[in-house]
Amino acid sequence: MPLFTNRPRKASRLAIAAALMSVGALGVTAYETPAFAQKAPKYSKDFIKAFAPINEDLGKENPDYASLRDRMTAPEVRESVKSDDDRLAYGGALYNLGRQLEDLNLQRTGIELMLNSGKVTEADLPQYTFVAGTIAYDLNDYAAARTYLEKAASLGYKADTAQSLIAQAAALENNEAGSIGYFDTLIQQNIDAGTKPAKELLQQAVRTAYQSEQYEPSTKYSILLARYYPDAVTWGDAVNIQRNFKKYGDEETLDLMRLLRAADALDSGAEYEKYIEVAGVRQLPGEVLAVTQEGLAAGLISRDVSFVANALSEATNRSEIVREDLSALASEARASGATAKRATLAGDAHFSLDRFAEAAELYQLALTRSDVDRETVLTRLGIAQVMAGDYANAQETFAKVQGERQGITRLWSAYAEQRAQG
Structure with missing residues (x-):
């Protein structure tokens, strides 16, 4: 729906009135032609003589636009344009004809x-400047697009599409930092x-940062996208960005x-098979069993695959053995002189069988010992706290993680925040 309606004009020998619409790549709301100069326009005699017949034909039902393009762009018509009012009227006609013919170059000229006529009203100038920017963008003239769009924004044009197009244009100019x-x-x-923030804006930000191989903004934007628009796709993208940039080992994966x-x-x-592989049926049989069963139920993995069949069989047997040994594992971890590694393994065993509160306690115990792998155990403690519903403490735990695991814990912290908000 148009945001502005045509304003009544005083009588003149030319009446150029047709819809002005931006045709940027993102698709922008239609605008009707804004007011020309408040005073009656003063067209030059040569322009009236050359353009009046064309203008009359433009107003007819079902005009021959292709023929009108040839007539309107003829040298004698172009050369008749002398005054600013001529430029405004002729430019408007060219722009609208370009829209009818889907001719971006004609639209740009118009x-x-x-804009160069100086006759576009102050109120409408931001919109016209924005239109010029979107057309330049569609014509792959990204430097001109950015110039027009930045000017539109400085003039007060508020649409989010202006800023996002500026960023995209900067990226396409290979100005990643500016973008x-x-x-x-x-x-x-x-x-x-x-x-x-609009989902499309965040998606554009992620895409731009990732394509320009910038880790930090890729991580930041992907987390924001998953936080504000959580679903399988946004969380999957956030995780895969970490995996693609960092090339983690099995424990991080x-x-x-x-x-x-x-x-x-x-x-x-x-993904299910990768999960089974990195968890390890001998290390975390309970978790492998649960994940394998979920993958089978979802129809994404098959018992006909030997890797899956073997994992299911071995995990079924070993998970029961580990379940029976949980108490003994915890006692050994708490014994005087026990290592951090033993406490961590006991915590992992409890975690794999969904005993999250007990796992958190054992990870905290491991952190008190000198041989602890601090960043790994802090990560596991925070995850166990999330799974136990202890979201506030989980976020405090994740904030303590340093080094390469920070990308992982930033994702988990965002997820904890999301869960805390229901």
């Missing part, structure tokens, strides 16, 4: 003539105002697979 800066500004403005499972984002047989 809108630039109108990320635009995304940062716009997203933070939304957050500061208490509004949720396991904790990312656990997040996918918690977020209901395991959505392929390859």
